[in-house]
Amino acid sequence: MLTIGVLALQGAVQEHLDCLNLLPDIKGIAVKKTAELNTIDALILPGGESTTMGKLLREFNLTPKLTEKIRSGLPVWGTCAGMILLAKNIVDEPNCHLGLMDITVRRNAYGSQLDSFSTTALIPEVSRTPLPLVFIRAPYVEAASPDVKVLSTVADKIVAVEQRNMLATAFHPELTGNLDFHKYFAAKVRNKN
Numbered sequence: 658m659l660t661i662g663v664l665a666l667q668g669a670v671q672e673h674l675d676c677l678n679l680l681p682d683i684k685g686i687a688v689k690k691t692a693e694l695n696t697i698d699a700l701i702l703p704g705g706e707s708t709t710m711g712k713l714l715r716e717f718n719l720t721p722k723l724t725e726k727i728r729s730g731l732p733v734w735g736t737c738a739g740m741i742l743l744a745k746n747i748v749d750e751p752n753c754h755l756g757l758m759d760i761t762v763r764r765n766a767y768g769s770q771l772d773s774f775s776t777t778a779l780i781p782e783v784s785r786t787p788l789p790l791v792f793i794r795a796p797y798v799e800a801a802s803p804d805v806k807v808l809s810t811v812a813d814k815i816v817a818v819e820q821r822n823m824l825a826t827a828f829h830p831e832l833t834g835n836l837d838f839h840k841y842f843a844a845k846v847r848n849k850n
């Protein structure tokens with residue numbers, strides 16, 4: 658049995674927990690406190706508002722322990738705002754949040770017209786069939802260092818990346834009813850153990 662936490666300070670927490678709990682041999686738990694970081698095999702940083710989540714991470718003093726855990730190999734998956742939390746650089750912003758992934762992200766990158774949209778894409782590492790992708794005031798990755806693996810691009814913009822124990826998607830698999838991304842993350846966690 659694997660325990661996968663979902664950072665539960667703000668955002669689409671329950672949707673990820675519901676997906677995790679549909680998978681065999683996975684228990685999804687909400688994580689709010691530093692001590693809970695010791696009880697999990699992996700962590701999802703959900704979508705929401707990165708500024709708010711970053712502020713709460715600092716207020717609850719979660720940042721140091723969380724950063725240390727991820728640096729020492731805790732598998733982590735950031736969706737949308739979660740991707741922004743992981744990025745080392747955020748366009749037009751002086752500070753990053755956790756600053757762990759060698760990517761530069763642009764927040765709200767699709768402007769007002771394409772604020773929210775859905776599309777499909779084939780991501781061979783994750784699924785044999787095209788996956789539904791839901792973008793909600795989404796970022797994209799503007800630059801990535803050479804050791805970041807690009808898993809998916811949509812209209813020439815990087816929207817899914819992986820670097821060592823870290824996975825990040827600009828879109829929201831937890832809102833699609835398709836569990837392939839959660840299965841992919843669970844397999845990544847299992848392969849590590």
Ligand SMILES: NC(=O)CC[C@H](N)C(=O)O
Pocket residue numbers: 703704705706707708736737738739741764765793794795796
């Ligand atoms: N759906 C989302 O997570 C939106 C992210 C949000 N626009 C941000 O910048 O943090």
